[in-house]
Amino acid sequence: MTLRLHDTATRETRDFVPLQPGRAGIYVCGLTVQSEPHVGHVRSAVNFDVLRRWLSATGYEVDFIRNVTDIDDKILAKAAEQGIHWYALAAAMKRALDKALAAINVLPPTYEPGATGHVPEILELIEELVARGHAYAAEDGSGDVYFDVRSWPAYGELTRQKVEDMEPAGDADPRGKRDPRDFALWKGWKKDSEPQTAAWPSPYGPGRPGWHIECSAMAGKYLGPAFDIHGGGVDLRFPHHENEQAQSRAAGRPFSSYWLHNAWITTAGEKMSKSLGNSLLIPSVLERVRGIELRYYMVSAHYRSHVEFSFEALDEAAKGFRRIEDFLDRAGGTAVASAVPDEFAAAMDDDLGTPAAVAVIHDHVRQGNSALAVGTSVTAQIAAQVRAMLDVLGLNPADEAWATGTGDDKLTSVVDALVQGLLAERAAAREAKDWARADAIRDQIKAAGVEVEDTPTGPKWSV
Structure with missing residues (x-):
């Protein structure tokens, strides 16, 4: 079968035809590193990690670029509130993001560019747009540069909107704009309210990149003027992706062939966000379930389906995954089949089903x-197929990523050693028919919040 993807731009599910045979270029909009990541933040990373893994499993060489927005109005504002440097906040939140993604086995991208490291490429793209008549420097002395939406007749094609029906772009003071919908490509430095470190020299005066231009510039640098897939959350369709496409094509760059957008994880029907106060930070969630169980919860839903988060649903998902693990434990071995079953491949080829x-x-x-x-010999073959399918989804329990020996995993290893010691004592007590001692050890383990299950292959424990 051929992989079919639902293209947001055309609203059609169509065959994936790469620009280069056997190679796929993917650009995914990453996070603005202003705060610690929550469950809603990491869903996009998991969804596109699955896409990447499936393309790799079917023989593609994948160039996977996921950016980081490390300079932004929100970063500057939050850093000022906390009384720290903006770049210190961005760096700390980037480390928190890296840890969260590693905890749910999201592969590192081929490259992860940051906006602050690509100011020359951003200015080059802005100058191309100015030269082509699609951008202009504001005449109010602000140092801002705007994209002229009226100069590009196709503006609005990604989201099927007319300029007249759009809200004004709220990214800068409208007094310097020819049209309220014009959006900022370059934001002049506000020396009275912004630190000098948040400004770079440019032909338009000191300032910093606008949000939208950074992705166009970085995608172009690492994937070229035309590439295969652009992804991100559905909330980025407008204005971010609409503006990316407009400015890129106005500069003569074909840009993305396919647009893919994952849906939200919601709480009480609303997008999970810091502003709503209903965010669920990854470290807190991982106190309740393991990273592999959280990933399974996310992967079990289609990437275009909205998910209403609840701990009850998360717990049920965790139980479902443990049934898979239990079979693999009892089957033994670590072999992975060379190919996944046909029905699994058909599901994945149907828009990552x-x-x-x-x-x-x-x-x-x-x-x-x-x-x-019944003790048949096909058990090992079935287990190998299960591991192959789990590999594609990033859920193979034998994957070294689930036992890196760092951070929380190191703590788990210590706990495992202690519990295994007690279980060995319990086994010795049972062998000696000292049932009172065996029961006392089991009660001791249970009092510590650890549950022990006796299985045909030996005792298993879980928190």
Whole structure:
């Protein structure tokens, strides 16, 4: 089968035809590193990580670029509130983001550019737009530079809007704009309210990049003027992606062939965000479930489906994944099949149909459990197929990423050693028929918040 993807721009599901045979270039809009990441933030990273893994599994060489916005109005404002340098805040939040993504096994991108490291490329693109008559420097002395939306007849084509129906761009003082919908490419330095470190020299005076221009410039630098897939959250369609496409094509760059957008994770029907006060920070969630279980929860939903978050649903997902793990534990071995089952591949090729793909995994687990019950030789083959499917979804428990030995994983290793010691004592007590001692050890473990399950292959514990 051929991978079919739902292109947001055309609103059609069509065959993926790469610009270069056997190679795929993907650009995903990353986060503005203004605060610690929550569950809503990392969904996009997980969804596009699955796309990347599936393309790799089907033979593509993938160039995967995911940017970081490390200078922005919000970063400057939050840093000022906290009384720290803006770049210190951005760096700290970037480290928190890296840790959160590693905890749910999101592969590092091929490259992860930041806006502050690409000012020359951004200014070069702005100068091209000015030269072509699609951008202008404000005449109010602000040092701002704007994209002239009226100069580009196709503006609005990505989201099927007319300029007249759009809200004004709220990214700068409108007094310097020819049209309220014109958006900032370069933001002049406000020396009375912004630190000098937040400004770079330019032909228009000191300042910093606008939000939209940075992605066009960085995508062009690392993937070229035309590339295959641009992804991000559905909330980025307008104005961010609309503006990216307009300014890139106005500069003569074809830009992205496919646009893919993942839906939100919501709480009480609203987008999860810091401003709503309903965010769920990753470290807090990982106190309740493991990273692999959180990832399974996200992967089990289709990337274009809105997910209403609840801890009850998360706990149910965790139980479902443990059933998969239990089968693999009982089946033994670590072999991974060379190819995934046809029905799994068909689900993934149908616009990354992960719900159907997960259903295939559970079907195989049920078959494997039946094979274990009667002791047939096909058990190992089924387990290898399950691991192959889990590999594609980033969920193979044997993946070294789930046992890196750093941070929280190191703590888990210490706890495991202590629990295993107690279990060994309990086993010795049972061997000696000292049932009172064995029960006392079990009660001691349970009092510590650890549950022990006796299985045919030995005791298993979980928090």
